[in-house]
Amino acid sequence: MPAVDDIPDLPDAEFRRCVREWLAAHLTGEFAALVGSGGPGREHENIELRMRWERELGAAGWIGLGWPRAADGRGATIAQQVIFFEEYARAGGPGRLSHMGEYLLAPTLIAFGTEEQRRRFLPPIAAAAEFWCQGYSEPNAGSDLASVQTRAVRDGDVWRITGQKVWTSLAHVADWCFVLARTDPDAPKRRGLSYLLVPMDQPGIEVRPITQITGTSEFNEVFFDGAVTTAENIVGEPGDGWRVATGTLAFERGVATLGQQLGFARELDEVFAAARASGTYDDPVWRDAAVDAWVGLQTLRHQALRTLGTPEGELPGVEASVAKLLWAPWHQRLGELAMTAVGPMATLADGGLSDAQRLFLYTRADTIYGGSNEIQRNIIADRLLGRVPRS
């Protein structure tokens, strides 16, 4: 890890060499077992070891790389952040556990939090001393997120929270949860919400794992029964929750997607290899579909490069939605291709799911989480066609 002060001034090639050398030197010993783990369909694996790996990353200063220097970050340029993701993917670094703190909560605190909140919460995220989960979705508030019913009531020096969250990834390892809760039931839907920071280790919170389509469990139900957090653990004012929760989405420009695409490229290579082994690769009809998948991957890359390489304000402002609508169906299609590469063997699961089956099953989630594809289409249509007045 180069000296913090030097990072933004390092030439890209030099920075890349630093990242690559650090990963080569540290993804060894007990961490060698993590190479390639925690990916799609494997997100439940090696949790304890991956937490230690996060601390290894944090100790070296790789978490919060893109945060501004003033917020305890390293102030890395966008190009450097992309390089980090690329090298991380190239080295086969395991699926991350600190991403919800680093990429969702931290930008929110930087944009909307108080100085005290930034001082309290950002350093432990950067050190991987505290892990976060996202308390947004509820049984009756999925795509219609503003319908959140979990209640938070001010009681002296604390907020008391009662309700249920669902699809909460990594809640079972998280120390904190950022919770969207209704603090004013009489206000219009979007105005009655608040954004609260809630410690997970307390009697009023129960986490129950949900078994997923893959048979494994990475997400959870979280029950709040009078759970408490201190009064200052609110981001923005009471009633600001919707603005705070959605505000940071607009900053997303897809820095992570270029690294993600290296993972995709590796998966595509594995599909090609499986097809060569099974003989499917020689079928020109199958190969045509495979080449189309390769073409699609290049287009994902071109889209990400153009988004990052175009000055802000010269793009339509819906890049995150465009990117999601491009990569999620592409990844899903790759899962299908992986299955056809091995044909009827893909119906057997002796000894557990194969990589192809994991990819195939897991990618059904890609078009749902983080705002379903239908919601992404709504966002783009609102921009192009204007919003539809509610009757």
Place this chain on the structure above:
Amino acid sequence: MEFGFTAEQTDLRDTVRAFLARHATSPWVRTADGFDAMLWGRFAGELGVTALAIDEKHGGFGASEVELGIVLEEAGRVLLPAPYLSTVTAAAAVDPALAADLLPGLADGSVIATLALAEPGAGWTPDRWSCTARRGGDGYLLDGIKEHVLDGAVADVVVVAAVCDGEPGLYAVRAENLRRTPHDTLDPTRRQARLEFDQAPASLVGRDVRRAVELLWAALAVESVGVARASLELTVDYLKTRQQFGVPLAHFQALRHRVADLAVAVEAATSSAWYALRVAGTEEFGVAAPLAKLVAARAAYAVTAESIQLHGAIGFTWEHDAHLYFKRATANGLLLGDEVALRRVIAARAGL
């Protein structure tokens, strides 16, 4: 990687767009029958857009493929029935060291040029072309037949891919030395011609036939982006104004989601087309150009076909412009290799 535009490039786009909005209106595009000499004179002469990527010592401005792309995208937006794409791709394909006599005329717009590549029955597969050049007269004599030559009936000079002693090359032939048969075309806004060469006097103007094909792919790609964007804007405007069931069509989610999907396709096509133009000077162009053409032509087809559907019956009429966009998108998809042919090229070049 830089994808932004400089202030000069943005000015160029604004100037070209304003000029075309004033002169290349729908009624004019429809009556031009593929070519209007007066408009061509002003477009090339006054705006100087044919000179952009030609070196200064040959009468050009020494700009790059990016500037050409800007004008081509704008030309695509209005379905410009002028030999712009043909002339600038021919100019970019020749070797300046061999074509010093030709380039100044291409730069000032006094000479219209086009690339002649495909042959009857052989399409755009270079190893199946059989046009030949041999030494004779003051330079070379050319024999053979070329098909699907864009703007071939109005070109003053044709840059022909031919083989001489087993070596592929590009040969310039003046219009008076060849026989041309103009075609009526599915896309009335861009004409094609069949050209026959019978011991036609020719001069060697370039050796890189492969790059000539790649330049045309990239040019068709970025032009298709313009076609797709204009067609999508036309459709969006219509959905916002057309009322049914007491509300604008834009209120119906069934239509809104389709428009969103089209917008995603247009963004992706824009990215791949501009990526190709940004790597035009590198080895990557060999894959990026056919890939851009594939992706952009597919997007243009999707948008223009959906545009007809989203307009309803009015979109099926001759009077409405929807069909003109649809026909240009269709032609751009089939010329220089359809999707399957391009995937074959990409697979071979990417080692898949």
